[in-house]
Amino acid sequence: MPEPSQGREVSTPQAIMALRRRLYSSLSLLVLVVIISSAGFYVLNRPHESAREGVLLGLWETMNLISTVGSLPEEHMGDAQRVWAMFVIAVGLGFTLYAFGNLIALLTSGEILHVFETRRMERQITSSKDHVIICGYGNTGRLVAERLASQAVPVIVIEKEHDLAEAATNHGYLTIRDDCTQESVLKKARIERARGLVATLDNDAANVFVVLTARGLSRELHIVSRANLPETVSQLERAGANQVAVPSRIAAQQLANAAIRPDLNRFVQRAIHGQEVEMLEVRISDYPAMAGKSLRELNLPRAVDLLVFAMIPKGGTLAFNPEPDTVVNEGDLLLTAARKGAVERLKPFTET
Template structure:
């Protein structure tokens, strides 16, 4: 049983070290050769430890120095084995390291560790699972807003694109708890699951909700039947891309002017105007004031479309006497520069 347990731990260690396993084995091997050789000289020749260590060092380094003391026949045999074992180990180390360089694994591993270190420092970032047709659009929008994002992807072609665009990513399966943890899910603020399979999205939502109870989760679904499953798993909202895309196409024909107005929500609209949501902080000077007192219209020329109070339904076209409270989210339309100025008050 003990031998089996040792083998299991050894296999786990090998999996953890990955491409560095041959280097570790060679280092342990050369260390073992040195210890046995020192012990051999001390026993066979009766030398002190200092003399034995020095003899081993000059022998393995092949510097050509003479023997510390005259060797017996047994000592010469030991020296011969030491030379063969040392040369063999050094050749193995050189071969393993050369393989890492030639295959590019060394720099890949070093780069991956740097990425993990960078991700570990992130706070309130967004994690996106999947960099396909939908996920790539999501990531580009988040990056355009200047927010931190980490992508989880396993497809080599998608990973190549992420590398070209300089986007932080974790290579692996998003349904793996270990991969989710590497993305900094514990410190993340938002999670978007844009995987093609609904079952995978459900699993990711379940795992992420368990790791971070305060995480805001948005998930993709392929049909209405899957919406309830994802919400039961812990998703705050579920989006059906095909359904939304169909509605948008229909509205572009039925209500083209309204559709053009909704384009204002896109920051890259051609007009210098956009729709934005702004949350009032606890220390904001607007807390306790109504919309008239806030002077949103005369000072910033903003139109308030709706106000979302915590725990209540959204109020559209709010009255001028509506009192603003900490935590309220204001949906407003106006010039981009004016929206930025107003956000400073929040």
């Protein structure tokens, strides 16, 4: 796996191992200095009443020198001890300061905090469900993430480029810096528990590969892809995309509608972007209190200020402007338009 970028994104095992190596090497250097210095004093201070006394004395003299908080009794020191003490001061103290400096740098650089933070993020991704995976965090991917976040939909971003991955993490999204065309990376994003995947890469061939890989991992996943070229749409659909969007075509349609039907286009755009009016998919399985009742009984326009303009029965096809006596059942889907805040107003229907 590539190395992680900075910010709140998933770290790699290599980064954690590198941090551990720096910690272990610093601690090992400290221990080595103490052992060598103590051994030197043990040999030079002989004879000892006991080996235990010699070891403790050597350790005591070493700690006095390298900590600079004490001094050695010169009246009991010979030339050999003085030479060894100078060596310990010159070399041992230098190594000790280097080791402590390394440890302080680790503690103050934020690397340790970053490791703990990214470990926490990994646990969040592991426990994620009912989320949308966004492949690519370019301009399109960023706008998709913003729109989903505004609807309180959990998002996991997969982005290979360092700067874009860092931007995604700084914007608060769970981010995996890696290649989204890899099966293992999509598994890491918990694709089996995701509600959808959006492929927004600039390269159509890469989008086809992402869609093909994702469909192979999940037959039920709802997959939406960007197509830069209209002729790529059929390839993406054959690869398994449920819906394909061509930005240039969408822009052309919107411009044409704005030119000939400006008021209707303005209303639709407001509804799409959730300004004053919002368009919602109401799944009856999410609102069990609606099941078994007719649209007349539910009286949604008056009860929650919501208008049903189409319905897709379970296993059926779209029916525009369903009759008031139409009974809705679990598995049915209502296509609606409502004033902003309809999700909150629909909450009473979530209880049976």
